[in-house]
Amino acid sequence: MKKRILQLLTEKGILVDPEAAEALSRLQDPMACVDRILKDAENQPLILSREDVDGYAGCAAEQQAPSQESAPRPAPERPKVDKTAPPSIRIIKDITGNSTCVGDIQDFTKLFNDRYTSIKRILAKRRELAGIIPISKAKKVRREVKLVGILNETRTTKNGHTLLEIEDETDKVQVLVMKGPKRAGEGFIKDEVLGIAGSFSKDGEIVIAKEIIRPDVPMNSAMTPNGSGAVMAFVSDIHVGSDTFLPEEWKRFMEWLRKDPVAEDIRYMMMPGDLVDGIGIYPGQEDELLIEDVFAQYAELAEMVKAIPDWIKIIMMPGNHDAVRLAEPQPALAKEVQAMFDSNIMFVGNPCYLDVEGRVVLAYHGRSMDDYIKNISGLDYAHPLEAMREMLRRRHLAPVYGERTALAPEKKDYLVIDQVPNIFVTGHVHKCGIAEYRGIKLINASAWQSQTEFQRMHNQVPDPAKVPMIDLGSGEMWVEDFSH
Ligand SMILES: [Fe+2]
Known part of the structure; x- marks a missing residue:
């Protein structure tokens, strides 16, 4: 054999x-x-x-592990967790303290150049793209070409084909993607970086694509057991201060943390954004607030998290409702807000790469889901894990510039998924789900707010008061439900 x-x-x-x-x-x-x-x-x-x-x-489990909202709890014979050992957590990449942007147009050029270079480096490893040439050179040789470009524009021709305009540092070119069953659901998103294998048309004006190549993540990204028995819990979109915050459910969760044996193994609790409801986030928000001062909202949260047992390291990240700049990447909460909390809480930016017990965790609030869902047919608010897969395929959290997700003109693109994570977590859409993509654990981390007026108008049904968990040693995931 x-x-x-x-x-x-x-x-x-x-x-x-x-x-x-x-x-x-x-x-x-x-x-x-x-x-x-x-x-x-x-x-x-x-x-x-x-x-x-x-x-x-x-990766064997990928096909058998579709998106799910619940999974059985892990086996009780997991390694014993030493609650007194110091937490093993380190920031790998975070904008906090590293922002360089002054906001002029030059900086956007640098941002897009960095995005292009970083993702091209990933694409250049692909066999189908051996021999990438610059667009300006391709226009001269006019034969079969391999190109990498940023997508400027997508149009549908009158025959139903797709016409793309891609650009690299040398030139722009039109690329025709013929319609056909293989192309169905392809989904192009503005400002993503993609590879094209194709050949020039007879008149040399456009490239006819034979294949669209996305950077994607390797198939062999699965976590191998590392002996840690520590559990990481994910608690997103708490929205303290909103009149739809769920106090009873939160209390149930806090009580569970004190009495359930599984809770004794939780060493880390990640809070991926929308910690509070904020103020002035949308017109008329003041009518839906119980606490109308953002500092008072954080003060309330600081009180609430005191009930979390001290063997759990809390990591707080901002979202689009929090009191930091809206443009992504967002830095961690300001020092004066951090000072309101116990000193053992860790504050990170959005997005953030962390090493937790040897696992690479990519946490992102998820604002760009609005853009992914709007631009790629087949995606919707009920299935955020699908949007997360699309982010991994494009190796970018929020490509679109100029739509819902505001981007800051940093010199380096912090939204590129340059390192393949073991765990990828988002919030924002108030759903709860766990799944796998090519061995990467995907988590959408619920919310602590019932349906808001805005969600009701847009027919979005939240799935609140649930806590996805992962055993960092084995990679086993499950969801604890505090909704009833
Ligand atoms: Fe939220």
């Missing part, structure tokens, strides 16, 4: 590390894993390592 596996892989040009061969032969179904490696043409490693095997083996 081992020989046959090695033969299959070497025939495809993949060298196998002896440890990887050993790991493969120990799998329950080694051929299924080999099959996944061979099918993953985009990211196939040249030398297969043991980590690769673990990753591909872990």
